[in-house]
Amino acid sequence: MTTNILFAAKAERWTTYEQPLAKSLTDTEVNFDLRTEFAPEEVDYIVYAPNSEVQDFTPYTRLRAVLNLWAGVEDVVGNETLKVPLTRMVDHGLTQGMIEWVMGHTLRYHLGIDGHIHGQDGLWRNEAPPLAQDRKVTVLGLGALGAAVAQALAGLGFDVTGWSRSAKEIDSVRCENGPEGLRAALSEAEIVVLLLPNTPATENTLNAETLALMPRGACIINPGRGPLIDDDALLAALDSGQIAHATLDVFRIEPLPAEHPYWAHPKVTVTPHIASETRASTASQVIAENIRRDLDGEPLLHVVDRSLGY
Known part of the structure; x- marks a missing residue:
């Protein structure tokens, strides 16, 4: 048949x-x-x-x-x-592409690459980055993509915490869940990667309150969904220095309107929904x-x- x-x-x-x-x-x-x-x-x-x-x-x-x-x-x-x-x-092609994109932007922050690229002013800044084992990275969302990314980051040696709404177990990743787990996962996160689905329960997961939980000067990478972040709260956190930089691949409106403040903000990197496909x-x-x-x-x-x- x-x-x-x-x-x-x-x-x-x-x-x-x-x-x-x-x-x-x-x-x-x-x-x-x-x-x-x-x-x-x-x-x-x-x-x-x-x-x-x-x-x-x-x-x-x-x-x-x-x-x-x-x-x-x-x-x-x-x-x-x-x-x-x-x-x-x-x-698995989408998963591998996501792993590569997140790893690249995580290493960019971890190694301080921007400072060396933009610091060509004749000053000898002889400051080596810490080892990956001393860099705390949190992955929000431990579905298929989030779990694969968390494991890849752990495989490179990063100190990885993962968070999801329900309890998960992943080798080499400290897993948190629930509201209190989210607070714990963010409280030490120097780099946060968002890979949650877009649901009413996950909208504005990063907002004024949760952004304030993160260590001052932390960085954000969002290849997940635009509505996971309260845009106004993130812009305020960037302006205050609470968040040092954000790399954003997804947005509430796509393509991102030309007048959106993310385009011109010196602490934001916009990529056009290319993290993976x-x-x-x-x-x-x-x-x-x-x-x-x-x-x-x-x-x-x-x-x-x-x-x-x-």
């Missing part, structure tokens, strides 16, 4: 994904028909981007699962017409494997918990 797979995303994504998806599905020996158009009642699976034209899932009466192409699901998880399992993208070659393998598992009666990977929003 042929499995009908609808690719529901922007047209340019089809150009990128058609061949990798077809190859990955063939490799997993799924008998498939992959298209961008089907009669809704004929569709078994939807490979999905939340910005596609498919917003009402009611007509898809044969649908078994929706396989999200994005790591974030905040734009689809609340869709009341979606009654079948929703999976989020946990892609879903790679078609590796993401296609994840999607194909999930379809194979479901057809073989095995549990889907990376199923979203609707009650938590991720």
Whole structure:
């Protein structure tokens, strides 16, 4: 029996994904028909981007699962017409890209690279940075991406604390959870990395109160979600010197408006949502494997918990 797979995303994504998806599905020996158009009642699976034209899932009466192409699901998880399992993208290519981006910006802060780049004024500043073991880094969010980043940082020797809403255990990482755990995780954090999902419970995780918990002169790296930070509170903390610098890859409005104060602020580095991305070659393998598992009666990977929003 042929499995009908609808690719529901922007047209340019089809150009990128058609061949990798077809190859990955063939490799997993799924008998498939992959298209961008089907009669809704004929569709078994939807490979999905939340910005596609498919917003009402009611007509898809044969649908078994929706396989999200994005790591974030905040734009689809609340869709009341979606009654079948929703999976989020946990892609080893995306994970590796995130590890590399976070490591680069963490080392930038740890080694004081900016000071050497901008300090070419003839003064001999013979001050070596501490070893990584003496630098405290906190990762907020210990899902697939956060856990991988925390382990990579620990592998380089950093003193890593991780925080999540629920209890976690990760080798070489001191794990905290809950409100008191957040206070403990921030209180010694010289560098904070945000990799929490975007939910009502995580909005403004960094605000005036929590920013004040951090050691004066700490740095922030946010490749997670823009709403995790109260922008006004961060700008005030930067201006006061409570926070020394922030590297921000994600924002409440994207592209970041040209008039936004982050662009001109001397203590902010803006990157245009490039910390990592879903790679078609590796993401296609994840999607194909999930379809194979479901057809073989095995549990889907990376199923979203609707009650938590991720």
